Amino acid sequence: MKKLLILIVIGGVSFFSFAKEKFSKALTNYMMGLLCEKQNSLNEAEVYFKKAKKLDPDSESVRLNLAKVYLLKGEFKKAEKELKLIKKKFPSNLEAKFLLVLLYIKQNKKEAAESEYEELLENIHHLRPEEVEICLSLANVYLDKKNYKGAENVLKETLKKNPDNEDLLYFLGYVYYEEGKVNKAIAIWKKVLKINPNHSDSLNSLGYTYAEQGINLKEALVLIKKALKLSPKNGAYLDSLGWVYFKKKEYQKALKYLKKAIKYLEDPVIYEHLGDVYFELKDYKKAEFFWKKSLELKETEIVKEKIKKIKCILKKR
Helix, strand or coil: CCHHHHHHHHHHHHHHHHHHHHHHHHHHHHHHHHHHHHCCCHHHHHHHHHHHHHHHHCCCCHHHHHHHHHHHHHHHHHHHHHHHHHHCCCCCCHHHHHHEEEEEEEHCCHHHHHHHHHHHHEEEEHCCCCHHHHHHHHHHHHHHCHHHHHHHHHHHHHHHCCCCCHHHHHHHHHHHHHCCCCHHHHHHHHHHHHHCCCCCCHHHHHHHHHHHHHHCCCHHHHHHHHHHCCCCHHHHHHHHHHHHHHHHHHHHHHHHHHHHHHHHCCHHHHHHHHHHHHHHHCCCHHHHHHHHHHHHHHCHHHHHHHHHHHHHHHHHC
8 A cells, every 4th residue: 555655646746847848848949939930930930839739738828829920920810710719718818819910811811800899898897897998899899780789788887887988978879879869869968068068079069969950050050169169170060051051041051151161071971961051052063063973982772762863863954
């Protein structure tokens, strides 16, 4: 029995010594790889990291740095393989996800990059729900995909920690507006303006929304003019002012500000608004020209229908 115990102890010490030596060699190769990577000797770095990986296949750091070397060398398939393995084995590794975003951008794989970016933001937001910038970035991704509920949820979650944050509140109002919940959007922007009467985006958005609804046009003018005092070369604000005048049927004033707006911001909505003004002024050729410009930047059924209408009018002439 004593002999058996002695053998077990000896065997244990022998295994520990072997494991310690193996780890030491893996660490040495890893450190040499880092040194070569720093000196931009990428081929040597790859050799050392591969040796380290063979000795310690479960090392997160070794695999990550090997993937970085592949990425720097332009060996994208190898880099992707390593990064995906890290993601699978170490799902909390945010750097691997960030490198995948970078990898897909380098390869012009837009959809894959966007998908990884969204996942990365979701992970960071889950870890740090109080972080305003991360929340806004994630909400913006959701908004682009018309995932309004997702955008609402992340904004509301971060607002619990930052209840008076103007940017979060403004963005929530914008999400409501895009979702068609206009009254909720108006209420939120009014709340922002109580916190900060000089919040220019809220001034403009509230004024523009009033114009779109055809209500409170006098107040809309006051709000947007105040926004323009704060940011006089803002194309979106100039467009809003032009649109209020359009709603008031003051077409020459509308034209003046819309022409100014397009100098600062080339936008399909501004071109559409210019077409609308020229249509009311019965300058149908110019109306058609600006609606076509709008369509070039963004295809919408409304503008297509306007162009069809104008073509019928011009044919009859």
